[in-house]
Ligand code: ADP
């Protein structure tokens with residue numbers, strides 16, 4: 356009998372750290388959450404600083420509405436949010452975040468500093484967080500937010516990501532791989548949120564730039580090979596807007612920037628369907644560039660399916676994909692029919 360281990364309740368910090376690991380699996384997940392928070396706060400300019408693939412430093416500065424001083428004590432606690440009040444709100448949610456898990460999770464696996472200023476406050480406030488709670492800068496001092504200088508908006512810094520979960524840290528391949536994932540997510544959001552400036556060492560877009568300008572800036576020549584697709588589908592009134600490469604253009608790997616209700620998501624089903632449309636047109640081994648923005652009534656999308664919220668499910672998925680395919684085929688065919696040949700002189 357003595358070999359049977361007894362069942363014990365896990366320590367709350369351990370529980371929180373495990374839960375945090377599900378939401379924040381790598382630096383790019385953390386950054387996606389931070390970008391979405393900045394967008395939810397109505398920012399028009401976002402600056403990002405990354406060191407060692409985000410493992411050493413991940414910092415984001417926005418010009419959004421800021422956080423009230425009196426809310427600073429609880430923003431990093433689990434399930435604290437300004438965006439969701441009741442379960443039924445989940446069916447009408449229009450912000451990126453909604454369940455108040457991101458900041459909490461990040462604070463369980465990193466050292467977090469928040470500096471924030473609302474427009475009506477004469478000064479900014481800064482506070483440090485660990486495990487969801489305010490912590491003092493030095494032992495023995497007060498943990499309360501300190502008044503400081505700062506612009507309207509919020510700066511959040513996460514340092515030493517996964518310092519307390521060494522197995523997670525070891526599972527990450529390399530800082531350059533993590534950096535590339537960060538670049539990928541910033542690029543996606545910079546393109547989708549054209550009209551809002553993004554700034555990071557390798558990604559710079561201006562507020563005046565259009566989606567196509569940003570595609571040109573970040574992906575290069577494909578920008579002059581794009582066809583615009585725009586339509587409201589009969590099914591569920593899904594609004595489609597996108598830019599897709601024409602049948603004369605191909606790249607070695609498919610680039611698919613998919614947004615559903617302004618969240619960058621993956622949909623294997625949509626990707627495969629689009630791939631099959633192009634495979635009939637492009638040379639073997641050639642793939643398209645696709646930026647696709649779908650707006651689906653929130654009541655028809657299950658946003659709650661995965662902790663990282665990356666894969667979303669929606670009603671009538673098969674029918675919606677069918678109409679998307681029709682739309683792609685028609686657009687590509689029309690473009691081909693009306694092709695004009697230019698003679699170089
Ligand atoms: P959620 O986004 O699901 O509400 P988060 O943990 O990401 O949860 O954020 C918690 C809360 O902190 C948000 O609801 C918001 O009120 C506040 N917050 C976080 N980031 C920002 C930001 N950049 N600007 C203003 N408020 C923010």
Ligand code: MG
Nearest residue numbers: 388392452457
């Ligand atoms: Mg959030």
